[in-house]
Amino acid sequence: MGLCAVLSVIGSIPAHAQQAHSTLPTLAAASDLKFAIEEVAAKFEKETGQKIRLVFGSSGNFYSQIAQGAPFHLFMSADENFVFKLADAGKTEDRGRLYAKGRIGILVPKGSALKADGELNDLAAALKDGRLKKFAIASPEHAPYGMRAMEALEHAGLWQAIEPRLVIGENISQAAQFATSGSTQGGIIAYSLALAPQIGSKGDFALIPETWHKPLAQRMVLMKNAPEPAKAFYQYLGTPGALAILRKYGFEVPAR
Template sequence: MLVFLATIAGCGTGGDRAGPPVAYVTDVAAGAAADERSSPRLAVAAAADLRLALEALRPAIEAHCATAMTTTYGSSGQLARQISSGAPFALFLSADTSYVAEVVRSGRAAPASAAIYGRGRLAVVTRAGVPLPSSLEDLSDARYRTIAIANPDHAPYGRAAYDALRSAGILDRVEGRLVLGENVRQAVEYVDNGNADAGIVALALVIGRGADGYLLVPQALHEPITQAGVVIRGTEAERTARCALQYLLDPGGQRVLATYGFEPARE
């Protein structure tokens, strides 16, 4: 079912919002406590923009960490709330830092386990038969009758898309045409299924279409999409979760993430 956007109020930035700042580490494994354990199974909650990249990384992570991953994809905000309420995930990979901070504040994060693994980019795509705009501002053209974005209330890529439209000076002209996906993957599906003429989505989900298949949105139009992960405490899989998150930070993981358009975590 499509959800149309009339007005979005209170869309914040991708920062850590209220509360003390979170300390992000570059050596996740070093923070392991003596009572943390390894497990042959690892339950991961991952932001929807990671679906292609994380599936490409899965064989290497499973081999390196001696585990089998079960991954649930969704919007970062919804996943964070599930984890904060006790959902049995061992590792949370968010599309921004604010939802990692939410999990940390809930008390469910393992100590010294929050890490920034990359920075995402926005891209515009269009359905079959509709030409790509030459700039984000061109989405105000009447040919783009519906524009899909992820729901800014709980999806970082939706928040960034909304902010980019505002910065481009066209939000007032297109706000009534916005169609909300529950997450950024659903926004891509709306375009691919012909239910939206255009979409402002995660580059990582459309980079395989080639440079002629999407329009890259200038980063200056929105806050950086800084993506972070955190290990969940009390799961009896903390060391395995640390291993998997560390793999994303290490050169091999960073090389794969780069092929999906993610910029370096430590840039």
């Protein structure tokens, strides 16, 4: 299944089982979690026999959909403020819990004219000498990772100069695809995606200092009347095995 697929179902589901599939508990997860949560969910299914339907996208879009009644049972946001807004609107069981802190960095594809320089000095030079034609980030409007990318570029004094050259992904997974496809000279993506072999093998990556942007405090929450398998997965995400997978993908996880 391609990187930009918004739907990932754990386990193979034959055609005659589509009706059963539609009743699976559904997790709406920020796109930076794609590889990590697919791995956690596969481990959860193997250990418990329970399946979770995974949908990946931008946290801002999920917030809007849930606020309008979309049938998600568990929400893993890349920005905790979306969870707090849903809680204040009475959509959730509680105010959820912090599950990770994310990081961003610059990724340049193999053969790019750019260097993977976390302090963006080469990006600044490329803007001046004409090497930079196109650069990818996620949408600052919908995607927390896109907003943090904008903040980092502003910190470096590059936002106004680079804005006309930006290629905007709907979410951070799409931005990563743009950054590695050869249609851009690079982009700012999630550390968790750069650590996945499917992405990291396509280029070079360097972390951007976390002091250059607001924290990526990532929070998850159960919706009201969530079914038991969704509750079980919510609890499973706090187990040592699940936390180890999140750490493997570069997430800083809170002490339990």
